[in-house]
Amino acid sequence: MKQQAGNIAGRKHFSAYSINIIFILLALVGVALLPRLTIKLNPGFVPNSLTVSYTWPDAMPAVIEHEVTARLEGAFSTLRNINQVISESSHGHGYITLEAKKGADLQTLRFEMLSVIKDLWPRLPEGVSYPEISTGSAADKSKKLLTSYVLQGKAGTNELQLYAESFLLPKLAAISGISHVAVYGSTPFEWQLHYNEEQLRVLGIQPHQLYRAIQSVGAVRGLGQVRVDNRQEGVFIIPVNIQTPGVDETDDAWKNIPVENTGGRITRLGELLTIQIEQQQARSYFRINGLNTININLYSDEAANQIAVANEVGKELARLISEMPPDFFLVKMYDSTEFLRNELGKTARRALSALLILLVFIFLVNRNPKYLLIITICLFVNLTSAIILYYLFGVEIHLVSIAGITVSLSIIIDNYIMMTNYLLQQRSLRSYTAILGSTLTTLGALLVIFFLGDHERNTLIDFAMVVIINLAVSLSIALFFIPALVNRLQLRSRKGKYQIRQKRLISKLNGFYARYIIFAKRRRWAMILIIVFSFGL
Missing domain, CATH: 1.20.1640.10 (Multidrug efflux transporter AcrB transmembrane domain)
Structure with a gap:
């Protein structure tokens, strides 16, 4: 044998x-x-599309469409393996979604898009944010929260958030499989402008004039449209807009904003207001053991191995914690992979139990x-x-x-x-x-x-x-x-x-089965009643 x-x-x-x-x-x-x-x-659907999003504060939709969206869309349309291009320009922001052909490599397409953006970025208008690429369409942007941490320490919330954004966020965002890291929880700063009502009354200036002067900084206003006749591209309309210069975040820049021209003399904002930057009034307070806290949320890619990504996050945070100041602490508040591990573990144990039962029966028979x-x-x-x-x-x-x-x-x-x-x-x-x-x-x-x-x-x-x-x-x-x-x-x-005993057992079982068939054939009514009552009970 x-x-x-x-x-x-x-x-x-x-x-x-x-x-x-x-x-x-x-x-x-x-x-x-x-x-x-x-x-x-x-199970989840892995989208076969990439979305490029960008912002241009206070810009009108027509301006964004002509100056940003049309340029990027035209450049993206030359890429290979593109099935469809969808774009939208709104007030202050816009996006372009590129749907790839079936079987196309999204990583290669992402690299090509990054090259296009890098070439076009210097020619985009000032004030436009650097375009960001994300997986999926703009209509399906539900983020998958992976883990959530709380940074606490003997410092103000703004100092904690500055530390998290400058030290923790860049290194956590670089982990493969992490799509986004959000840091929030501090009370933001604001510019506070205080004016003297008596002084305004003497100068004949109303408070709404101060508001209008501040609002006009960096504003974009439409002047109309220009009809252009191009022999190659045909006739198209170009919107014409004007934007007043903005200011940087300094005291002198705010003080030099013009308010009113009285008798040939320009009255500026610094002559009427006291300008200072202060922290906003906190609407709520949240502390752990008397320490201020900042929230850090990590979101994972849809197609990423969430358990492996969570393990990498844990290793990186263990290294970062060793380099943190002694009065700063990082506490895990939520981990979506814990439920995932438990459910997969229970399912795996049930499958293993079923397998062991099958193997036991195999051994008992042979x-x-x-x-x-x-x-x-x-x-x-x-x-x-x-x-x-x-x-x-x-x-x-x-x-x-x-x-x-x-x-x-x-x-x-x-x-x-x-x-x-x-x-x-x-x-x-x-x-x-x-x-x-x-x-x-x-x-x-x-x-x-x-x-x-x-x-x-x-x-x-x-x-x-x-x-x-x-x-x-x-x-x-x-x-x-x-x-x-x-x-x-x-x-x-x-x-x-053993073989003889096995054949005898099979013979007895066959004989019992033959007698059952003969009995059921002779008394069909009884078998029907038994089946009906069995289901009824």
Whole structure:
């Protein structure tokens, strides 16, 4: 039997030892790729678009459209793998969404967009913010809060926020998988302007004139439109606007704002007001153990491995905490991955329990340690080797995909039991065609998921991919790995008294089943009543 099993395992090209080594190496590669899988709680749709957003304070929509949006949109339209470009210009801000073609690499597209922005940035009007690129469309910008921390210390909230923004924020935002870091909680500063009513009355100046003078600083006003006739581009309309010069945040700049021209003399704001910068009145106070606090929220990318990102954040914060002043403390207030870890852990434990129950039944039926060892090794190699395909096809691990792994276990074990028993009894691979046919039938039923609507398909696609990959790997293991293991472990069918007792037991069960069929056929009414009352109870 050993020689026959060896020929079956290697098909006279590879020895059983070589096949075993190949499958073990594939299992080790799968274990190494496990941390690179995307792990999340629920299935989510990874958008196939990038959005560029920018701001221009107080600018009119027509100005932003002509001076910023049109320029960027024209440059982006020359990029490859762009399916659609959507833009919107509003008062003070705008955005452009680029929808990539199916299968396009978003990282490459992001790099090309960054190059375009870098080239156009010097030619954009003064006051326009540097365009930022984010994943997804502007209509779908719900942020995924990963973790939330509180920075507390024996200092004012403004000092804490300045420390967080200058020391913590740049290093946390550089972590791969972090899309945004928000720091808030301090009371902002404001310019306070105090005027003397008696002085204004003497000069004949009303308070609303002061307000109008301040409001006019940096304001943009439309002067109309100009019709341009271009032979190459056709006729188009250009809005014409004028913007008054702004001021920097200094006392002298505020004081030099003109208010009124009286008798050829210009009265400036500094002659009428006392200008000073002060902290705004706090609307509420929040302290922990008598210390002021600042909130730091970290948001993750939708497609990032949230557990891996949270681990990287923890390592970076451990390093940053060691460099913080002794009277500053960082406290974790919320961690979304804790619930994720608990739910995935419970689901994994349930799947493992189901697997152990199946293995116990296999052992009780065969009572052969080598037989059980072959099934266990094949299951381990199957699940770990499948990780390679999970990684290559971008399959995400979440509650739904773990359910798919659990469902596929019973089918995989059936394939292994059928193949192993047939090898032991018939010493051939003829049963593989039956295994292949039944497995392909199951895989064919899962193809329906790929034709569902977008929402349903995005929810179930990982479930289908997990089952398809696991069953496909099980077919290769049944054809190559099981014969090699049977040969290497020298597993033989049990003969003698055990085989006789087994045949006697099967004969008794067949006799009992035959008597049941005869009874049910003669007394159909009784069987119908039993079924009705069983459902009724």
